[in-house]
Amino acid sequence: MLSTVAERIYWAARYLERIESTARMISIYDNLLFDLPRSEKLSWYSLITINSLDREFNRQYTVRDERNIVKFMLGDEINPSSVLSSLRAIRENVRTTRDVIPGESWELINELSLYVQENMDQGIGRRKRHEFLDTIVKACQQILGFWVGTMPRDEAWAIVMLGLNMERADMTSRHLDVGSAMLIEVADDDQAVNSVQIILGTVLRSVHAHQSYLRSTRSSVSTRQVIQYLLDDRSFPRSLGFCLNHIEASCRSLPNSKPLQEKIAQLRQKAVEEINEEFSPQEFREYLNRLQIRLGGLHQTIANSWFPANP
Amino acid sequence: MSGLWNDYENNNFYDELLTPSGNPRVAARQLVSYLGGLSPDEIEARKLAAESTIREMGVSFTVYTDEGNIDRAWPFDIVPRVITRKQWDLTSAGLQQRLTALNMFIDDLYNDQKIIKDGIVPEFVLKQSKNYLKECEGISPKFGVWAHICGTDLVRDKDGQFYVLEDNLRVPSGVSYMLENRSIMKRVLPEVFEKVEVAPVNDYPARLLDTLISLSPRNVRKPVVTVLTPGIFNSAYFEHAFLAQQMGAELVEGQDLVVQDDCVYMKTIAGLERVDVIYRRIDDAFLDPEVFNKDSVLGVPGLMRAWKAGNVALANAPGAGVADDKVVYAYVPDIIKYYLDEDPLIPNVETFLCYDDKQRQHVLENLDKLVVKPANESGGYGMLIGPHSTKKERETFAGLIKANPRNYIAQPTLSLSTAPTLVRTGVAEPRHLDLRPFILQGRESYVTTGGLTRVAMKKGSLVVNSSQGGGSKDTWIVDTSGKETK
Numbered sequence: 001m002l003s004t005v006a007e008r009i010y011w012a013a014r015y016l017e018r019i020e021s022t023a024r025m026i027s028i029y030d031n032l033l034f035d036l037p038r039s040e041k042l043s044w045y046s047l048i049t050i051n052s053l054d055r056e057f058n059r060q061y062t063v064r065d066e067r068n069i070v071k072f073m074l075g076d077e078i079n080p081s082s083v084l085s086s087l088r089a090i091r092e093n094v095r096t097t098r099d100v101i102p103g104e105s106w107e108l109i110n111e112l113s114l115y116v117q118e119n120m121d122q123g124i125g126r127r128k129r130h131e132f133l134d135t136i137v138k139a140c141q142q143i144l145g146f147w148v149g150t151m152p153r154d155e156a157w158a159i160v161m162l163g164l165n166m167e168r169a170d171m172t173s174r175h176l177d178v179g180s181a182m183l184i185e186v187a188d189d190d191q192a193v194n195s196v197q198i199i200l201g202t203v204l205r206s207v208h209a210h211q212s213y214l215r216s217t218r219s220s221v222s223t224r225q226v227i228q229y230l231l232d233d234r235s236f237p238r239s240l241g242f243c244l245n246h247i248e249a250s251c252r253s254l255p256n257s258k259p260l261q262e263k264i265a266q267l268r269q270k271a272v273e274e275i276n277e278e279f280s281p282q283e284f285r286e287y288l289n290r291l292q293i294r295l296g297g298l299h300q301t302i303a304n305s306w307f308p309a310n311p
Numbered sequence: 312m313s314g315l316w317n318d319y320e321n322n323n324f325y326d327e328l329l330t331p332s333g334n335p336r337v338a339a340r341q342l343v344s345y346l347g348g349l350s351p352d353e354i355e356a357r358k359l360a361a362e363s364t365i366r367e368m369g370v371s372f373t374v375y376t377d378e379g380n381i382d383r384a385w386p387f388d389i390v391p392r393v394i395t396r397k398q399w400d401l402t403s404a405g406l407q408q409r410l411t412a413l414n415m416f417i418d419d420l421y422n423d424q425k426i427i428k429d430g431i432v433p434e435f436v437l438k439q440s441k442n443y444l445k446e447c448e449g450i451s452p453k454f455g456v457w458a459h460i461c462g463t464d465l466v467r468d469k470d471g472q473f474y475v476l477e478d479n480l481r482v483p484s485g486v487s488y489m490l491e492n493r494s495i496m497k498r499v500l501p502e503v504f505e506k507v508e509v510a511p512v513n514d515y516p517a518r519l520l521d522t523l524i525s526l527s528p529r530n531v532r533k534p535v536v537t538v539l540t541p542g543i544f545n546s547a548y549f550e551h552a553f554l555a556q557q558m559g560a561e562l563v564e565g566q567d568l569v570v571q572d573d574c575v576y577m578k579t580i581a582g583l584e585r586v587d588v589i590y591r592r593i594d595d596a597f598l599d600p601e602v603f604n605k606d607s608v609l610g611v612p613g614l615m616r617a618w619k620a621g622n623v624a625l626a627n628a629p630g631a632g633v634a635d636d637k638v639v640y641a642y643v644p645d646i647i648k649y650y651l652d653e654d655p656l657i658p659n660v661e662t663f664l665c666y667d668d669k670q671r672q673h674v675l676e677n678l679d680k681l682v683v684k685p686a687n688e689s690g691g692y693g694m695l696i697g698p699h700s701t702k703k704e705r706e707t708f709a710g711l712i713k714a715n716p717r718n719y720i721a722q723p724t725l726s727l728s729t730a731p732t733l734v735r736t737g738v739a740e741p742r743h744l745d746l747r748p749f750i751l752q753g754r755e756s757y758v759t760t761g762g763l764t765r766v767a768m769k770k771g772s773l774v775v776n777s778s779q780g781g782g783s784k785d786t787w788i789v790d791t792s793g794k795e796t797k
Contacts, residue, residue, distance in 0.1 A: 002567050003578045095369070096543060099555040099562045110369040155580065255581035306580040308566070 001155045005097050007307040009156060012093040012101065013163030015086040020140035021171040022051075022083055025178070026073055027133040028206040030126075035198050036186075044069040046181045050174050051081060067124060075120045083136065084120070087113045100156045105146050112139040158250040162302065165250070169243035170295050172207055172230055177288045179203035180281045183223075187281070200226050207238045224277050227284070231275055240291070244268045247298075256305060263301050267294050314347045315354060319731060321741045325471045327392045327730040338789040339393040341506045346390065351737020354389075358733055361389050361499045370491045372777055373546040385488060386782035389499055390739060392730045392746075392764045396510065396790040402465070402473055402748075403758040405656030408647060410461050410750045413478060413634045415650040417457040420633060421447045431649050432642050435666070439717045440639070441687045442481070442632030444595065446602055446615060453526055453624065454754060457631040460519070460590075461750045462486070465657070465762075467728035474660045474725070476745065478643070480627060480635040482592050486515060486749045487550035488783055489763040490557075496785040510760045510788040515749070516557035519590075522753035523560075526624035527587040534587035536560040537577065539568070541593050541609045546778065551592050560590070570613030573620040588624045589614075595629050626753075637686045637720045638664060661723055665716040674721040675712065678705045681721040683712065696773065698724050727773055730784065732766055743767045745775050746786065761786035 029047060045064045048057045053072075056079050061068045076082040080089075091109055094101050115135065122128040144164075151157050179199055186195040200221045204210040213221070213229050216236070233239040248264045251257040271291055279287065321329055328339040335343035346354070362384070370385040419426050420443070426432050437443055462483025464476040493512050497504060520536065527534035540551035542564050555562035561577065568586065569576050576583035591598065597607040599614040617623045633639070639646075641662040647655045663670040663681070674681060683695040695708040712719045729741035748762030764784040765775035775781040 001580050002561060002563065003580055004564070004567050005561075006580050092543070095548075095552060096562070098552040099538075099560065103556055106369055107367050110367050114366055159580075308578065 001100070001159070003306060003308045005100055005156075006159050007303070008093040008097045009100060010159050010163040010302070010307075012090050012097065013160045014167040015090040015093070016140055016143060017164050017167035017171065018081060019083050019086045019090070020137050021167070021175075022073060022081065022086070023133045023136040023140075024206055024208075025175065026070060027130060027137075028202055029178075030129060032182075032198065032202045036195055043185075046178060046185075047073060050178045050181065053079060053081065056080075070129075071124045074123045075116075083116060083123075087116055102146060102150045104150075105143050108139065108143045108146065112136070112143070115139070155254060158253045159306075162247055162250040162254075165243040165246045166295065166299060166302070168238050169240050169247070170292065172238050172240055172243070173288050173291050173295070175203055175206045176227070176230055177285060178206070179226075180285045180288070183281045184285075196223070197221055203230075209236060209238060212236055227275065227279070228277075232272060240271060241268070244271070254306065260301050260305055263298060267298060270294070314349060314351075315731070315737065315739050316343065316347050319739055319741070321729055323469070324726050324741060324743070325467055325469055325728040326741060327394075327467075327728055327744070328390075329731070336393070337791045338395045338787075342391065342393060342503055342787075345500075345503050345506065354733065355736045357389055357499050361387055361495055364495050364498050368491065368494070369549075370488070370495075371549050372488075373544065373548065385491070386768065386777065387492060387495060388732045388742075388766060388768075388782050388784050389496070390731050390733060391496060391785040391787045392744060393787045393789055394761065396788055396792065398473075399761065399788045402657060405473075406463055406748060406750050406758050407756050408651065408653060408656055409463070409475065409478070409643065410458065410752055410756065412647040412650045413461075413480065413643070414456045414458055414752060416639075416646045417631055417634050418451055418455045419650075421450060421457075421630065426646070426649055429649070431645050432639075435717060436636070436638050436642070437633070439686070440633050440636045442595070442630070442636060444630035444633070446619075447628070447630035450619060452628050453528075454752075456752050457628040458634065459522055459526065459626040459628075459752055461627075461752070462747045462762075463750060465746045465748065466660070466725055467746075469726040471728070473657055473746075475640075475643070475657050476660055477637070477640060478635055479747075481632040482594060482627070483747070483749065484547040484550050484592075485747050485763040485765075486759070487553040489747075489749075489759065489761070489786070490515060491553075492763070492783060492785040507787070508790045510790070512760050512786075515759055516554060518751055518757045519554065520558040520560070522751045522755075522757070523558075523588045523590055523624075523626060525754035526626060528621050528624055529585075529587050531587070535577070535585060536588045536590065537563045537568075537586055539563055539565070539589050539591040539593055539611075541565075541597070545592070547592065554590075565593075565607075565609050565611050568611045568614075570611060570617050573613070573617045573622050575611065575614065575617045575623045586623060588626065590626050595632060598625075598629060637662075637684050638666075638717070641720060660725060663721045665712050665719040665721065671712065671716055674719075675709055677721075678708060680724060682724055683708050683719055683721045686718050686720060696724070724773075730764075730766065732768070732782070732784075734770075740770065742770070743773050743775070744784065761788045 044066045047069055048054055057072055060078060072079055074083045077085060079085060091113055094106055094109055098106055119132055123132040147160060182199045183196060200223060201210060204213050204226060217225050219225060230239050232241045234241060236242055244264060248261060251260045274287060328343055329335055365384050365387060371382045372385060373382055420437060427434050458480040462479040462485060465473045466476045467473055490512060523536050524534055538551050538555040538560050540548060540562060552562055563577055567577050575586040577586050593609050596604045597609045599610050599612060600607045601612045602615045618625050641664050644655045644659055647653060663674050665671045665674055679697045681697045685693045695704060727743040729743055731739035732742040734740045744764055744766040746762050746764050749759045751757040764786045766782045766784055767773055767775050768780060768782045
């Protein structure tokens with residue numbers, strides 16, 4: 001497979017996952033605010049911080065209110081991670097790899113782009129936001145479902161899985177980060193115990209993990225177990241450990257992957273070793289920060305191994 | 312007659328669907344009656360369905376403007392254009408005849424130049440041609456074929472006869488739109504396909520792949536075939552990606568390829584992989600910065616060396632455009648006669664060569680009636696359409712012709728045929744159109760079933776180019792044999 005094509009489908013997979021994740025993040029956050037006691041003043045702005053978008057946001061907006069933040073995350077053209085920008089990127093990447101990606105998914109991506117452009121107001125306003133975000137999540141799953149059902153398990157598939165699991169690992173760490181940030185905000189409150197339950201439930205839901213968590217741990221939601229589950233569970237497809245295992249498996253089926261396999265092994269070892277059950281929320285956030293930097297390094301190694309050298 | 316056809320007047324032109332008395336032509340009978348039975352709202356609904364299908368299918372073309380490149384949805388009219396099988400078979404044979412002769416001509420030009428020595432084509436024609444490449448002299452590609460993919464423009468005049476308007480032998484585009492037009496049509500008017508025997512068009516990508524594979528210099532079981540595109544900013548990028556996908560070929564840009572030891576390789580995740588055939592959609596001038604345009608970043612340094620060494624096939628071959636010259640065009644009937652000893656099955660449009668004193672005099676005296684074209688331009692640019700021109704434009708062209716007579720030809724203004732085209736809700740008016748079939752030549756030759764019909768959307772306009780406001784229609788080849796007895 002061409003190196004340029006590898007790079008493009010890797011990003012197509014990452015953006016697809018990012019769109020779904022962003023849509024779900026907003027949707028879950030929206031829900032959470034209904035559930036928390038009114039005294040809790042959770043700010044929408046943590047969505048910006050968690051996604052490392054402070055600079056881009058503050059360049060354009062002064063008021064950090066819900067409307068601006070949701071608009072920035074969904075429909076902003078300057079924010080490279082907004083749903084709109086991600087869709088544009090995925091469309092461009094799929095358009096230039098139509099010889100590898102199943103042709104029908106090109107149509108599905110066009111449909112989704114048109115839908116998002118035409119209905120952006122629904123996402124920014126509150127009344128129909130849920131429906132709008134839900135449609136996006138479903139469309140992403142439909143596209144992914146199409147790939148799962150039709151793509152041969154060849155090199156292109158390995159690259160798609162690589163991009164998908166890299167983005168999932170990254171996003172799971174960000175969802176955990178959202179949760180810890182909220183836990184810090186509510187820590188001093190009278191009703192904190194109740195709020196902690198709600199927040200942890202939210203984190204699980206935001207990565208589709210709520211149901212499987214309950215079935216697998218057979219216990220109520222606790223901070224320690226949630227962290228353990230989302231970082232190290234072997235069977236849940238969005239846990240960090242699961243994603244790293246699959247990144248490694250994808251690498252094995254690609255040429256010249258020795259250095260990368262070693263790097264992944266290192267990363268996994270460190271990530272697991274450093275988990276401390278007694279983490280304070282602040283320490284946990286620092287841990288997540290280190291993890292995100294390491295994932296960034298992993299991406300760089302992937303790029304060096306298979307993507308075209310930057311001219 | 313009813314509905315859509317109530318007020319349809321096709322004036323003095325040959326109409327593709329209706330006879331002068333307003334009756335449907337044989338091949339269009341079911342179509343005309345079906346569309347006539349729809350209410351204006353129903354027709355509008357189909358039109359809107361076509362538009363949204365086009366957006367969803369992402370069928371687009373790029374327009375270059377001062378503000379940047381804009382991706383526009385492909386303009387499409389839902390009323391198809393219909394041709395009988397019988398007429399098409401004749402036309403198809405004529406196209407194969409023409410392309411066979413043109414390829415023999417190109418091969419001769421770059422080798423013995425017999426046709427010039429025998430005085431059939433004057434030597435200056437070659438000298439003045441911008442598309443003649445000295446670098447190609449002495450080379451004879453596999454099967455002696457230089458133009459493997461050709462998109463010939465045909466027009467129908469008042470008499471209903473097809474004429475060849477121009478031969479596009481360089482990097483003709485449009486075939487993907489022909490294929491997509493049919494997909495759109497099947498979604499929008501599925502009922503009609505049940506009633507009418509419309510010949511399918513979708514074997515083109517497979518035939519194109521066969522043609523390309525037949526050119527492979529290496530005798531391997533699965534030669535590596537690539538489509539070389541200038542990239543997403545090219546107006547035909549949609550088509551490049553579409554064809555690569557339909558053939559299962561690799562879509563590459565110049566930066567994906569590298570030449571080592573006169574062989575072409577592509578950069579893959581496993582290292583370099585040898586390339587056998589390149590269907591290039593880049594103009595000659597940009598193919599190889601070592602030989603042609605030094606600043607080209609679109610091409611591949613060393614590509615010409617690899618091609619000359621016979622280590623890679625290029626389709627179309629560099630230099631094939633020499634026959635894609637409007638002065639050469641005027642000689643095609645002689646070229647067919649010279650190489651094949653046959654009369655052309657499809658006539659040329661009458662053409663005046665401005666280098667000839669007598670013919671130039673005629674052109675200068677009749678500028679208001681003629682269409683003047685520069686010899687080496689395509690896309691409808693740099694033309695004078697006499698009857699629609701101002702005095703000032705005619706004076707400008709008279710100056711241009713006198714300054715460089717060899718660079719201009721002139722043709723009578725044709726009465727291009729028309730077909731009903733939706734202009735507003737429930738109203739069809741005649742609009743002028745042409746037809747671009749695609750001809751393949753490698754080990755075997757092949758002609759598309761029909762082609763891409765382009766239509767001038769403005770009333771009275773003859774300009775069908777999509778970059779200048781033209782639209783398109785699905786083209787139906789319909790078998791009418793035996794219909795009369797039913």
